[in-house]
Amino acid sequence: MNEQRASGRKPIGNFFIKRSMQVELIGRIVAAMVVSAVLSACIIVSVYYLEHRSILLYQLHESGSLTKQSIFNFILPSLLISIVINIAIAFFVGMYASRKSAVPVYKLEQWAQRLKEGKFNTRLRFREQRVMSDLSIQFNDLTDSMRALLTDTRSFLETMTPTDKDAERLKRIRTMFATLDLSTNQTVTLETQPGGR
Secondary structure: OHHHHHHOOOOOOOOOOOHHHHHHHHHHHHHHHHHHHHHHHHHHHHHHHHHHOOOEEEEEOOOOOEEEEEOHHHHHHHHHHHHHHHHHHHHHHHHHHHHHHHHHHHHHHHHHHHHHOOEOOEEEEEOOOHHHHHHHHHHHHHHHHHHHHHHHHHHHHHHOOOOOOOHHHHHHHHHHHHOOEOOOOOOEEEEEOOOOO
16 A cells, blocks of 8 residues: 555546546446346336236235236336446446546557657557557557658758858757657657556
Protein backbone atom coordinates (compact mmCIF):
# COMPACT_ATOMS: atom_id res chain seq x y z
CA MET A 1 0.00 0.00 0.00
CA ASN A 2 2.88 2.36 0.76
CA GLU A 3 4.35 1.64 -2.67
CA GLN A 4 1.11 2.73 -4.32
CA ARG A 5 1.13 5.98 -2.35
CA ALA A 6 4.83 6.55 -3.01
CA SER A 7 4.40 6.17 -6.76
CA GLY A 8 1.35 8.44 -6.79
CA ARG A 9 -0.89 5.78 -8.29
CA LYS A 10 -4.46 5.45 -7.15
CA PRO A 11 -5.90 2.15 -8.44
CA ILE A 12 -9.49 3.36 -8.73
CA GLY A 13 -8.60 6.95 -9.58
CA ASN A 14 -6.34 5.81 -12.42
CA PHE A 15 -8.96 3.41 -13.74
CA PHE A 16 -10.94 6.10 -15.51
CA ILE A 17 -8.49 7.47 -18.05
CA LYS A 18 -11.19 8.71 -20.42
CA ARG A 19 -14.08 9.00 -17.96
CA SER A 20 -16.85 10.10 -20.34
CA MET A 21 -16.00 7.45 -22.93
CA GLN A 22 -15.72 4.71 -20.31
CA VAL A 23 -18.95 5.66 -18.50
CA GLU A 24 -20.82 5.72 -21.82
CA LEU A 25 -19.52 2.25 -22.75
CA ILE A 26 -20.35 0.82 -19.32
CA GLY A 27 -23.86 2.33 -19.59
CA ARG A 28 -24.42 0.78 -23.01
CA ILE A 29 -23.33 -2.66 -21.83
CA VAL A 30 -25.51 -2.49 -18.71
CA ALA A 31 -28.48 -1.24 -20.76
CA ALA A 32 -28.03 -4.08 -23.24
CA MET A 33 -27.99 -6.58 -20.37
CA VAL A 34 -31.18 -5.12 -18.85
CA VAL A 35 -32.95 -5.16 -22.21
CA SER A 36 -31.82 -8.74 -22.73
CA ALA A 37 -33.15 -9.82 -19.31
CA VAL A 38 -36.50 -8.09 -19.85
CA LEU A 39 -36.86 -9.60 -23.32
CA SER A 40 -36.06 -13.03 -21.90
CA ALA A 41 -38.80 -12.62 -19.30
CA CYS A 42 -41.28 -11.51 -21.96
CA ILE A 43 -40.41 -14.53 -24.09
CA ILE A 44 -40.87 -16.90 -21.14
CA VAL A 45 -44.28 -15.43 -20.33
CA SER A 46 -45.28 -15.43 -24.01
CA VAL A 47 -44.26 -19.06 -24.50
CA TYR A 48 -46.15 -20.07 -21.35
CA TYR A 49 -49.21 -18.13 -22.48
CA LEU A 50 -49.14 -19.64 -25.98
CA GLU A 51 -48.78 -23.13 -24.52
CA HIS A 52 -51.44 -22.87 -21.81
CA ARG A 53 -53.59 -19.95 -23.05
CA SER A 54 -53.36 -18.38 -19.62
CA ILE A 55 -50.88 -16.65 -17.38
CA LEU A 56 -52.35 -18.47 -14.42
CA LEU A 57 -51.04 -21.69 -13.08
CA TYR A 58 -52.51 -24.12 -10.66
CA GLN A 59 -50.58 -25.11 -7.59
CA LEU A 60 -51.34 -28.22 -5.57
CA HIS A 61 -50.66 -27.76 -1.86
CA GLU A 62 -49.72 -30.51 0.60
CA SER A 63 -53.20 -30.29 2.07
CA GLY A 64 -54.60 -31.35 -1.29
CA SER A 65 -56.14 -28.00 -2.18
CA LEU A 66 -55.69 -26.55 -5.64
CA THR A 67 -55.17 -22.80 -6.03
CA LYS A 68 -54.81 -20.49 -9.00
CA GLN A 69 -51.85 -18.14 -9.03
CA SER A 70 -50.41 -15.77 -11.57
CA ILE A 71 -47.22 -16.92 -13.25
CA PHE A 72 -45.70 -13.56 -12.33
CA ASN A 73 -45.69 -14.60 -8.65
CA PHE A 74 -43.23 -17.34 -9.57
CA ILE A 75 -41.23 -15.60 -12.26
CA LEU A 76 -40.92 -12.08 -10.87
CA PRO A 77 -38.67 -12.81 -7.84
CA SER A 78 -36.26 -14.97 -9.82
CA LEU A 79 -36.37 -12.48 -12.69
CA LEU A 80 -35.45 -9.58 -10.40
CA ILE A 81 -32.58 -11.56 -8.88
CA SER A 82 -31.42 -12.48 -12.38
CA ILE A 83 -31.56 -8.84 -13.52
CA VAL A 84 -29.53 -7.67 -10.50
CA ILE A 85 -26.89 -10.37 -11.11
CA ASN A 86 -26.82 -9.55 -14.84
CA ILE A 87 -26.40 -5.84 -14.12
CA ALA A 88 -23.50 -6.57 -11.77
CA ILE A 89 -21.83 -8.82 -14.34
CA ALA A 90 -22.46 -6.28 -17.11
CA PHE A 91 -20.98 -3.51 -14.96
CA PHE A 92 -17.74 -5.40 -14.37
CA VAL A 93 -17.52 -6.53 -18.01
CA GLY A 94 -18.18 -2.92 -19.02
CA MET A 95 -15.45 -1.65 -16.73
CA TYR A 96 -12.95 -4.10 -18.20
CA ALA A 97 -14.00 -3.40 -21.80
CA SER A 98 -14.03 0.35 -21.26
CA ARG A 99 -10.51 0.29 -19.87
CA LYS A 100 -9.30 -1.77 -22.83
CA SER A 101 -10.83 0.82 -25.18
CA ALA A 102 -9.79 3.93 -23.26
CA VAL A 103 -6.08 3.19 -22.89
CA PRO A 104 -5.32 3.19 -26.65
CA VAL A 105 -7.36 6.37 -27.16
CA TYR A 106 -5.48 8.03 -24.30
CA LYS A 107 -2.13 6.99 -25.76
CA LEU A 108 -3.12 8.26 -29.22
CA GLU A 109 -4.11 11.60 -27.70
CA GLN A 110 -0.73 11.82 -25.93
CA TRP A 111 1.04 10.97 -29.20
CA ALA A 112 -0.89 13.66 -31.10
CA GLN A 113 -0.21 16.24 -28.37
CA ARG A 114 3.52 15.52 -28.49
CA LEU A 115 3.54 15.91 -32.28
CA LYS A 116 1.61 19.16 -31.92
CA GLU A 117 4.36 20.37 -29.56
CA GLY A 118 6.97 19.54 -32.24
CA LYS A 119 8.34 16.41 -30.58
CA PHE A 120 8.73 14.13 -33.59
CA ASN A 121 10.80 11.61 -31.65
CA THR A 122 7.63 10.07 -30.18
CA ARG A 123 6.76 6.43 -30.89
CA LEU A 124 3.68 4.37 -30.06
CA ARG A 125 3.66 0.77 -28.94
CA PHE A 126 0.62 -1.29 -27.97
CA ARG A 127 1.58 -4.71 -26.69
CA GLU A 128 -1.84 -5.97 -25.65
CA GLN A 129 -3.94 -5.86 -28.80
CA ARG A 130 -2.83 -7.00 -32.24
CA VAL A 131 -5.10 -4.53 -34.05
CA MET A 132 -3.71 -1.63 -32.03
CA SER A 133 -0.18 -2.90 -32.60
CA ASP A 134 -0.74 -2.74 -36.36
CA LEU A 135 -2.20 0.76 -35.99
CA SER A 136 0.80 1.92 -33.95
CA ILE A 137 3.10 0.74 -36.75
CA GLN A 138 1.15 2.94 -39.19
CA PHE A 139 1.32 5.93 -36.82
CA ASN A 140 5.05 5.41 -36.26
CA ASP A 141 5.59 5.25 -40.04
CA LEU A 142 3.65 8.52 -40.35
CA THR A 143 5.84 10.12 -37.68
CA ASP A 144 9.00 8.88 -39.43
CA SER A 145 7.80 10.28 -42.77
CA MET A 146 6.94 13.65 -41.23
CA ARG A 147 10.28 13.76 -39.40
CA ALA A 148 12.19 12.94 -42.62
CA LEU A 149 10.29 15.59 -44.59
CA LEU A 150 10.85 18.23 -41.93
CA THR A 151 14.53 17.29 -41.57
CA ASP A 152 15.02 17.64 -45.33
CA THR A 153 13.21 20.99 -45.29
CA ARG A 154 15.35 22.21 -42.39
CA SER A 155 18.53 21.15 -44.21
CA PHE A 156 17.37 22.96 -47.33
CA LEU A 157 16.60 26.11 -45.34
CA GLU A 158 20.05 26.06 -43.74
CA THR A 159 21.71 26.10 -47.17
CA MET A 160 19.65 29.04 -48.41
CA THR A 161 21.19 32.45 -48.52
CA PRO A 162 18.52 35.03 -47.98
CA THR A 163 18.05 38.15 -49.97
CA ASP A 164 17.50 41.36 -48.03
CA LYS A 165 13.71 41.23 -48.35
CA ASP A 166 13.48 37.49 -47.38
CA ALA A 167 15.97 37.59 -44.50
CA GLU A 168 13.39 38.23 -41.76
CA ARG A 169 10.99 35.59 -43.11
CA LEU A 170 13.78 33.00 -43.42
CA LYS A 171 14.93 33.80 -39.88
CA ARG A 172 11.38 33.15 -38.52
CA ILE A 173 11.16 29.85 -40.41
CA ARG A 174 14.57 28.75 -39.13
CA THR A 175 13.51 29.71 -35.57
CA MET A 176 10.34 27.65 -35.95
CA PHE A 177 12.33 24.65 -37.19
CA ALA A 178 14.77 25.03 -34.30
CA THR A 179 11.91 24.31 -31.85
CA LEU A 180 11.14 20.95 -33.49
CA ASP A 181 12.63 17.82 -31.96
CA LEU A 182 13.56 15.83 -35.05
CA SER A 183 16.25 13.68 -33.45
CA THR A 184 16.14 9.94 -33.94
CA ASN A 185 18.68 8.97 -31.32
CA GLN A 186 16.45 9.76 -28.31
CA THR A 187 12.95 8.52 -29.05
CA VAL A 188 10.17 8.61 -26.47
CA THR A 189 7.93 5.55 -26.55
CA LEU A 190 4.34 5.84 -25.35
CA GLU A 191 3.73 2.24 -24.40
CA THR A 192 0.82 0.41 -22.83
CA GLN A 193 1.70 -2.07 -20.13
CA PRO A 194 -0.36 -5.25 -19.81
CA GLY A 195 -3.21 -4.36 -17.46
CA GLY A 196 -2.18 -0.73 -17.10
CA ARG A 197 -1.35 2.51 -18.79
